[in-house]
Amino acid sequence: MIDIKIAENAGACYGVKRALKIAREASSVPGPAHTLGPLIHNPRVVASLAEQGVGVAHTLDEAQSGTLVLRSHGTAPAVKAEAIARGFEVIDATCPYVSKVQEHAYELGKQGYSVVIIGEPGHAEVESIRAWGGDAVVAVADTPDKLPATLPDKVGVVIQTTQSQDHVDAVLGAVRKLAREVLVKETVCFATQERQKAAADLAGKVELMIVIGGHNSGNTTRLYEICKPLCEATYHIEDVDEIDPAWLAGVEHVGITAGASTPQEQIDAVCSYLNKLAG
Numbered sequence: 454m455i456d457i458k459i460a461e462n463a464g465a466c467y468g469v470k471r472a473l474k475i476a477r478e479a480s481s482v483p484g485p486a487h488t489l490g491p492l493i494h495n496p497r498v499v500a501s502l503a504e505q506g507v508g509v510a511h512t513l514d515e516a517q518s519g520t521l522v523l524r525s526h527g528t529a530p531a532v533k534a535e536a537i538a539r540g541f542e543v544i545d546a547t548c549p550y551v552s553k554v555q556e557h558a559y560e561l562g563k564q565g566y567s568v569v570i571i572g573e574p575g576h577a578e579v580e581s582i583r584a585w586g587g588d589a590v591v592a593v594a595d596t597p598d599k600l601p602a603t604l605p606d607k608v609g610v611v612i613q614t615t616q617s618q619d620h621v622d623a624v625l626g627a628v629r630k631l632a633r634e635v636l637v638k639e640t641v642c643f644a645t646q647e648r649q650k651a652a653a654d655l656a657g658k659v660e661l662m663i664v665i666g667g668h669n670s671g672n673t674t675r676l677y678e679i680c681k682p683l684c685e686a687t688y689h690i691e692d693v694d695e696i697d698p699a700w701l702a703g704v705e706h707v708g709i710t711a712g713a714s715t716p717q718e719q720i721d722a723v724c725s726y727l728n729k730l731a732g
């Protein structure tokens with residue numbers, strides 16, 4: 454008999470639920486509908502949206518015409534402007550918390566700050582923030598070694614909404630050593646902080662911890678990184694198929710958490726599979 458506990462606040466956050474609702478509504482608009490890039494970092498959900506008529510276009514050329522849903526991670530302002538100019542029906546599903554970070558990056562640049570983004574280089578959200586910050590952005594780093602050797606005197610810092618506090622503290626400590634004046638905009642979203650805290654609390658109490666979410670999902674990967682030191686047997690899976698029944702050998706307490714782009718159905722599927730395995 455195993456005891457399965459799900460961490461509080463596991464799974465889809467406000468921004469993801471909102472983006473999904475917007476995208477599903479777009480499927481009922483006449484004409485073709487696309488998201489520009491995957492709506493969220495969850496391949497199963499993205500595939501199911503495509504079945505409902507909202508496919509993924511990676512470029513405006515690929516989408517050609519019709520309705521264009523801008524992803525929850527945000528879009529560069531120049532791309533949004535071009536989509537409108539080309540006549541797309543643009544529906545912006547950017548999470549309002551991400552929009553806030555974009556605005557801060559833009560405003561800090563206007564106020565004469567050089568901008569450092571604490572975030573994962575190349576991540577869709579981070580790239581949209583970088584685009585909003587424009588030429589003012591001097592560094593993007595989720596670890597201190599990714600910072601340049603020197604920084605301008607006056608630095609404004611914005612933070613990717615899903616960064617963990619450990620990453621933020623480490624990079625911020627290094628930025629403070631390199632710049633004379635540092636203005637920090639605390640932009641990690643509450644949903645992320647709560648989910649990470651609950652996952653850590655649970656990981657410290659179980660022998661097996663399963664983190665569910667897209668392998669391409671940065672916030673799910675950070676949940677894994679947070680849980681792993683607290684529970685050696687922590688695994689990041691996208692789907693039940695990836696569960697090895699051997700993980701359950703001798704285990705009495707299992708913890709489950711899930712990233713911000715993981716719908717409840719995927720959490721339920723993992724729970725019922727584990728219960729079945731435990732007999």
Ligand code: SF4
Pocket residue numbers: 466467468469525548549550551614615642643644645713
């Ligand atoms: S994790 Fe936070 S910022 Fe990101 S989509 Fe969800 S609510 Fe928005």
